[in-house]
Amino acid sequence: MHICYLCNEYPPLPHGGVGSVTYTLAHAVARAGHEVSVVGIDSTARERSARWDEDVRVIQTPHTKVPQMGYLVGGRRLRNELAELHRAHPIDVLEGAETSMAFLDPGFPAARAIRMHGGHHFFSVTLGGKPKRWSAWQERKSFTRAQRLCAVSRFVADRTKELLGLSRREITVIPNGVDTDVFRPAPEREEPGKIVFFGALAEKKGVRQLISAMDRILSVAPFASLTLAGRDTVDPRTGASFGAELRRMSAHLGDRIRFAGALPRMKLSELVATASVCALPSHMEALPMAWLEAMAMGKALVASTTGPGPEVVEDSVSGMLCDPHDPDAIAVRIIRLLTDPQRRRAMGAAARQRVEKHFSLHTLLDRNLEFYESCCSRTHNCAA
8 A cells, every 4th residue: 555644744843743643653554565655844944855764755845935825835735746646656545634634635536534633623622712713614624525534542533523523424543553662661761750741842731730840749859850851832822932931930940940852752762761750741632642652661650631541541550640730739649659669660560561552553553554444445446
């Protein structure tokens, strides 16, 4: 089969979970002997680029700087790239996230699938807001052009089905898979008392509440420290840097807190290896790669009761779940883990076992390939 992924944040471009999932899955599918392409818009580039990332073909077209024309021009460029790619290397399955199909040719001959990572309706409503008209229109239009649907968690599948009125659509749930060969335990590198957060510095990631929890944590565990790794974002309320706001509110913590910035994949895994506890109390997620990566490395994880939390973590067995809006709840769980090495090691081991059984890329690759085969078999015969 030839699988083509639509992705505007394929590493090393600035990326979040969608970029990480696409990168990991694309390489796994290619290693399984299939042809794999990634096509997207590079908002940082001035010219089109085409390259090979090992055995994955990557084609990126620049984002237009013309005001109000980004979606239309970007959509036309993507249509042209896909048409040219399909002529040279016929595509069997075209996959993208929730809004990815909105401006594509509805008659494009490949099977078209949306993988739900948590779209505009999902995050707007679950975080207490309202969908924006233009983004909501794009998402609804995109779903009308997709022939098959899958989702990374049961929670995101059910919530999106409800919000978009998809009761008649079949949704296949395939969790994100983590590469357990890359993210693996390295207990000898653990640094006592080190708490690590990794992810975008954004309100919805719970990082403000995590920083607020540090005073209570340090009152019981003065040896503790917090390292934050991730790209800065713009605070939608103020239009200013959210990272700068976090630095201001944490200035009194001195050397007990460090901002490491955005890190490449390998540097990130090296940082996570040094953690005693990974604290990732997101307000809402679809199914976060960061949780899976921490668990794969055998780390004691403090995560959230919200969204798919219970689908990923068995509370007090393979990690600890808490109310991500409550700094005291976050602090209590981190303190328990920092001050009880035996519990911390047991949870880390259980986390690794759970990932190997349910969320390993090796375990989930066949399910993804079966999904792709079922996609293209409904429209045409898959390539060998």
